[in-house]
Amino acid sequence: MPLVAGVDSSTQSCKVVVCDAETGVVVRTGHASHPEGTEVAPEAWWDALQTAIAAAGGLDDVAAVAVGGQQHGMVCLDSSGDVVRPALLWNDTRSAQAALDLIDELGGPQPWVDAVGLVPVASFTVTKLRWLRDAEPDNAARTAAVCLPHDYLTWRLAGAPGLDALVTDRGDASGTGYWSPSSGEYRRDLLTLGLGHDVVLPRVLGPAESGLSMPSGALLGPGTGDNAGAALGLGAVAGDVVVSIGTSGVACAVADAPVGDVTGAVAGFADATGRFLPLVATLNAARVLDAACRMLGVSHEELSELALSAPAGAGGLVLVPYLEGERTPNKPDATGAIHGLRLETANPAYLARAAVEGMICGLADAVDAVRALGTPVERIILVGGAARSRAVREIASAVLGLPVSVPEPGEYVARGAARQAAWVLAGGAEPPQWPLSGVVSTEAEATPSVRARYASVRELTASRP
Ligand SMILES: Nc1ncnc2c1ncn2[C@@H]1O[C@H](COP(=O)(O)OP(=O)(O)O)[C@@H](O)[C@H]1O
Ligand SMILES: O=C(CO)[C@@H](O)[C@H](O)COP(=O)(O)O
Numbered sequence: 120m121p122l123v124a125g126v127d128s129s130t131q132s133c134k135v136v137v138c139d140a141e142t143g144v145v146v147r148t149g150h151a152s153h154p155e156g157t158e159v160a161p162e163a164w165w166d167a168l169q170t171a172i173a174a175a176g177g178l179d180d181v182a183a184v185a186v187g188g189q190q191h192g193m194v195c196l197d198s199s200g201d202v203v204r205p206a207l208l209w210n211d212t213r214s215a216q217a218a219l220d221l222i223d224e225l226g227g228p229q230p231w232v233d234a235v236g237l238v239p240v241a242s243f244t245v246t247k248l249r250w251l252r253d254a255e256p257d258n259a260a261r262t263a264a265v266c267l268p269h270d271y272l273t274w275r276l277a278g279a280p281g282l283d284a285l286v287t288d289r290g291d292a293s294g295t296g297y298w299s300p301s302s303g304e305y306r307r308d309l310l311t312l313g314l315g316h317d318v319v320l321p322r323v324l325g326p327a328e329s330g331l332s333m334p335s336g337a338l339l340g341p342g343t344g345d346n347a348g349a350a351l352g353l354g355a356v357a358g359d360v361v362v363s364i365g366t367s368g369v370a371c372a373v374a375d376a377p378v379g380d381v382t383g384a385v386a387g388f389a390d391a392t393g394r395f396l397p398l399v400a401t402l403n404a405a406r407v408l409d410a411a412c413r414m415l416g417v418s419h420e421e422l423s424e425l426a427l428s429a430p431a432g433a434g435g436l437v438l439v440p441y442l443e444g445e446r447t448p449n450k451p452d453a454t455g456a457i458h459g460l461r462l463e464t465a466n467p468a469y470l471a472r473a474a475v476e477g478m479i480c481g482l483a484d485a486v487d488a489v490r491a492l493g494t495p496v497e498r499i500i501l502v503g504g505a506a507r508s509r510a511v512r513e514i515a516s517a518v519l520g521l522p523v524s525v526p527e528p529g530e531y532v533a534r535g536a537a538r539q540a541a542w543v544l545a546g547g548a549e550p551p552q553w554p555l556s557g558v559v560s561t562e563a564e565a566t567p568s569v570r571a572r573y574a575s576v577r578e579l580t581a582s583r584p
Contacts, residue, residue, distance in 0.1 A: 120139055120140075120141070121139075121140040121141070121182045121544060122137055122138065122139065122140060122146065122180055122181045122182065123137070123138055123140045123181055123182060123183045123184065123185075123537050123540035123541045123544060124136065124137045124138070124172075124175070124178050124181045124183075124184045124185075124337075124537055124540060125138065125184075125185055125186075125187065125348075125352075125532075125533040125534055125535065125536030125537025125538070125539070125540060126168065126171075126184070126185070126186040126187060126188070126269075126272065126342075126533055126536055127187045127188070127345060127348065127530055127532035127533035127536065128153075128164050128167070128168060128186060128187070128188040128189065128268055128269060128272055129153075129188070129189050129345055129365065129366065129532065130153065130189050130208065130209070130210065130365070130366035130367070131152065131153055131365075131366050132150060132151060132152045132153055132167070133150070133151045133152075133153065133164065133167040133168050133170075133171045134148070134149070134150050134171065134530040134532070134533045135148065135149040135150070135168070135171040135172055135174070135175040135533060136148050136175070136530055136533040136534055136537055137175055137176070137178075137181060137537075138534070138537040138538075138541070138553075140182065140183070140540075140541040140544055140545070140551070141541075141551065142553065142554075143534065143537070143538060143541070143551070143553030143554070145529070145534070147175045147176045148174075148175055148530070149170070149171035149172060149173065149174030149175030149176075150171055150174060151166075151167040151168070151170035151171040151174065152167065153167055156208075157207065157208045157210050157211035157212075158205040158206060158207050158208060158211055159192075159205055159206055159208060160202065160205045160206070161194050161202050161205075161206050161268070161271050162202065164188075164268060164271070164272060165271075165272065165275050168272055168275075168276075178333070178335065178337060179335055181337055181540075182337055182338065182544050183329070183337055183338040183339070183340060183540035183541065183543050183544040184276065184333065184337050184338070184339055184340070184540055185273075185339065185340030185341070185342050185343075185536040185537065185539040185540040185543065186269045186272045186273045186276070186339075186340075186342035186536055187269060187342060187343055187344070187345050187347075187348030187349075187532040187533060187535060187536035188267065188268040188269030188272065188291070188342065188344065188345060189208065189209055189268055189269075189344075189345055189366075190209055190242075190267065190268075190291055190294040190344040190345060190346065191208070191209040191242050191243055191244050191247075191267070191294045191295070192206045192207065192208050192209060192244075192267055192268040193206055193207045193244050193247040193248060193251070193265065194206045194265065194266045194267060194268060194270070194271045195251070195258065195261075195262040195264075195265055196262070196263060196264040196265070196266065196282060197261045197262065197263050198263040198282070200264075200279055200281065200282055203258050203261050203262050204251075204255065204258050206268065207247045207250070209242045209367070209400075210242070210366070210367070210402050210443065210446075211241065211247070212241040212402075212443075212444050212451040212452075213241070213250055213254075214241045214246035214247045214249065214250035215240070215241040215246075215451035215452070217239075217241075217246045217247075217249035217250045217253070217313075218239040218240050218241055218243070218246040218249075220249065221239045221245065221246060221249055221296075221312065221313065222238065222239055224312060225309075225312070228381050228382075228383060229381050231296075232379035232380065232381050232387070233379070234299060234306055234309060235293075235295075235296055235297065235298060235299050235300075235306055235309065236293065236299065236300045236301065236377055236378070236379050236386070236387030236388070237293075237294075237296060237379075237383070237386040237387055237388075238380075238381065238382075238383030239296055240383060240446055240447075240449050240451075241446070241451055242294075242400065242446055243294060243295065243296040244265070244267070244294070244295040244296055244297070245295060245296030245297050245309060245310065245312075245313040246296065246313070248265065248310070248313035248314040249312075249313040249314070251314065252313065252314050252315045259314060259315060259316075260316075262314065262318055263282060263318055263319060264282040264285060264318050264319035264320070265310075265314070265318050265319075265320060266285050266287065266320070266321050267287060267291050267292075267294075267295070267321075267344075269287070269291055269342040269343065269344065270285055270286065270287045270291070270321045270342070272342075273286060273331065273339055273341075273342050274286070274331070276331075276333050276339060277331035277332065277333060277339055278333075278334055280331070282319045283319065284330075284331060285319065285320070285321035285322065286321050286322050286323075286324050286330040286331060286341055287321035287322070287323055287324070287341060287342070288323065288324055288326065288341035288342055288343045288344075288347075288391060289303070289323060289326070289343075289389035289390075289391075289393070290343040290344045290346075290347030290348075290388065290389050290390055290391045290396065291342070291343055291344035291347070292305075292321075292323050292389070293344075293386075293387070293388040293389040293396075294344055294386070294388055296309065296313070297309040297310040297313070297320075298323065300377045300387055300388065300389040300395060301377045303323070305320055305323075307320075323341075324341035325341070325393070326341070326391055326392050326393050326539070326542070326550075327340070327539065327542040327543050327546065327547070327550070328340075328341055328543070329341075329543045338540070338543050338544060340536070340539045340540045340542070340543040341539070342536060342539070343391040343535070343536065343539065344388070345532040346361070346363065346369050346371050346388070346396065346398055346400075346532075347388070347389070347390045347391040347396055347535070348391060348531075348532040348533070348535035348536050348539075349361055349363055349502060349531045349532045349535055350371065350373055350390055350391065350396060350535065351390070351391045351392060351535035351536075351538055351539060351550065352531035352532060352533070352534035352535030352536075352537075352538060353500055353502065353526065353531050353535070353555060354552075354553065354555055355372075355373050355500060356373060357372075357373055357374070357375065357495065358495045358496070358497035358498060359372065359373065359497070359498050359499075359500055360372045360486055360489060360494075360496045360498070360499050360500070361500045361502065362482055362485075362486065362499055362500070362501050362502070362503075362515070362519075362523070363404075363501075363502050363503040364404045364405050364478075364482070364501070364502075364503035364504070364505035364506055364511060365404060365405055365503035365504050365505070366404065366405060366406060367400050367401065367402065367404055368400065368401035368402075368403065368404030368405075368478070368481060368482050368485065369398060369399070369400050369401075369404075369485075369503075370398070370399045370482055370485035370486045370488075370489050371388075371396050371397065371398035371399070371489070372396070372397055372398075372489055372494045372495075372496070373390055373392075373394055373395070373396060374394060374395040374396070374397055374494055375394055375395070376395060377389075377395050378395065378397045378492050378494070380397075380488070380492055382488075383447075383449060384399055384447055384448070384485075384488040385397050385398065385399050385488050385489055385492055386398050386399070386400070391535065391539060392549075392550065397489055397492060397494055398489075399447050399485035399486075399488050399489055400446055400447060400485075401445060401446060401447050401481050401482065401485060402441075402443045402444060402445050402446045403440040403441060403442050403443055403445060403455075403478060403481065404478060404482070404503070404505065405503060405504050405505040406442070406443070407438075407440045407442060407455075407474055407477070407478040408422060408474060408475065408478065408505055408508070408511075410442055410474075411438075411470065411471060411474035411475075414470070415467050415470065415471060417467070417471075419507070419508055422471050422474075422475075422508070422510070423471075423508045423509050423510035423511070424510075425467050425468045425471035425472070426468070426471040426472040426474070426475045426510035426514065427472075427509065427510050427513065428468045429468040429469045429471065429472035430472075431472075431476075431514075431517060431566040431568075431569055432472075432476070432566065432568055432569050432572060433459075433464060433469040433470075433472040433473040433476065434459070434461070434463055434464040434469055435459035435461070435464065435572060436457065436458070436459045436460060436461075436464040436469045436470065436472070436473040437457070437458045437459055437473055437476070437477060437572055437573055437576050438455065438456070438457050438470070438473040438474050438476075438477035438478075439455055439456040439457075439458070439477055439573075439576060439577050439579070439580055440455055440474075440477045440478045440481055441453040441454060441455050441456075441580055442454070442455040444583065445481075447484075447485060447488070448484075450580070452582045452583045453580045453581075453582065453583070454580060454581050454582065454583055455580070456576070456579060456580045456581065457470075457473070458576040458579060459572075459576075471510075472510075472514075475508075475510050475511060475514050476514055476518060476569050476573070477573060478505075479511070479514055479515050479518045479519070480518055480569065480570055480573035480574075480577075482515075482519075483518050483519050483570055486499070486519060496521070498521075498522075498524055499515070499516075499519055499521050499522070499523045499524065500523075500524050500525075500526070501515055501523045501524065501525045502525075502526065502531050506525055506528070507528055512525055512561045513561055513563045514563070515561075516561050516562050516563040517563040517564060517565060517566040517569070518566060518569055518570060520565035520567065522560050522561065522562040523560070523561050523562075524558050524559070524560050525558065525559050525560075525561060526555050526556075526557060526558045526559075527556060527557030527558075527559075534553075538550050538551065538553055541553075
């Protein structure tokens with residue numbers, strides 16, 4: 120029974136799963152936390168990965184490994200392969216103005232959609248490079264190579280064998296803002312527009328191509344971004360929309376052709392199978408509920424019970440969830456807001472309900488944006504840490520107006536990476552068929568009035584002080 124391993128190096132933590140290569144059954148797991156913050160030293164990810172690998176019993180008996188990771192992070196390496204500065208993460212918004220400048224310099228959003236399938240916002244790597252050029256010119260000048268979080272960890276697992284050995288995949292490359300999902304080529308002109316000079320970029324491998332191996336001899340897959348990894352781990356097919364409620368909120372679907380959205384709401388990413396992954400991401404998701412728990416002094420389980428004890432719509436109480444600014448809609452300087460506060464609604468149950476409903480309404484808008492591009496939405500697959508909440512599952516179905524399928528709690532990004540590793544090991548045109556078990560469907564009565572109330576107030580927010 121050959122074993123494979125998958126990694127999810129996400130915003131808040133690193134997860135490792137060791138799986139049976141033929142069936143996908145998880146035989147061992149490991150976990151380690153990441154530092155807080157929107158800029159993190161890549162060495163911290165490496166340390167967490169080593170800890171999670173040890174907790175998973177090591178990798179000496181696995182035949183192949185692949186790394187999934189948070190997308191877009193700017194990892195700058197000097198000519199010696201040393202990290203130039205802490206990586207700016209996807210949720211760092213300091214490059215918001217750089218994004219606007221890059222859009223203007225290319226002549227508006229349409230040329231960006233035509234070139235790379237997305238409109239720059241602060242999350243995307245190319246805007247972070249422009250920030251680096253203007254804010255830290257010495258660090259920009261020292262930068263000899265730029266890669267993404269998952270690329271860096273793949274490279275370290277291979278023993279950091281020189282900058283020319285850096286590899287990546289289509290899925291994560293498509294989130295940089297200088298790689299085209301349509302052509303499959305880098306747009307080095309856009310990289311240079313951002314950073315001011317060219318650099319070494321990771322070679323983009325095919326979905327099941329191994330470019331490196333570990334000292335143990337285990338093959339290393341190309342890895343991928345966490346959302347492409349989740350889609351692969353879930354076996355998402357056309358008609359499925361994966362709604363992930365982790366640090367980020369994400370609605371994404373599998374498509375057979377590249378998409379472009381000049382409004383910037385939908386990013387036309389690539390997936391991890393050779394297809395495409397139209398995707399909408401929000402900055403505010405599970406951590407909105409973390410904040411609600413802090414405000415109310417309750418656990419997630421108690422928050423869920425409180426939310427379900429209040430009526431749909433919370434009596435008109437609405438929480439607009441822009442606690443970290445927001446990416447979609449592009450409001451990097453916005454703050455959250457509470458509307459409809461009355462004596463009747465000023466209580467823990469109504470606030471809990473409003474927090475869950477507000478966060479999910481933001482994701483319902485994301486699903487609508489994916490649907491508006493012609494992507495079919497036939498099944499919602501709900502994953503991410505907050506999918507463990509019964510209130511989230513039931514209110515998601517009510518607000519989205521669709522049943523939601525929730526697989527048993529698990530690490531589906533890491534499972535997707537492990538499935539990629541099994542694909543690298545087995546070869547072939549398609550990944551091995553790994554059945555998804557324990558899927559529970561939740562269906563609640565639709566509550567369109569909740570979305571209508573949210574839409575009437577979501578623009579009423581104050582800027583960050
Ligand atoms: N039962 C729960 N209800 C709501 N949120 C939860 C629950 N369990 C975990 N979470 C939240 O899920 C988040 C972690 O989800 P995860 O998908 O692992 O994040 P990421 O992959 O972005 O690091 C944390 O913010 C955590 O508080
Ligand atoms: O920016 C995006 C997608 O474009 C986020 O999905 C990041 O990839 C972080 O993901 P999580 O840490 O929430 O898994």
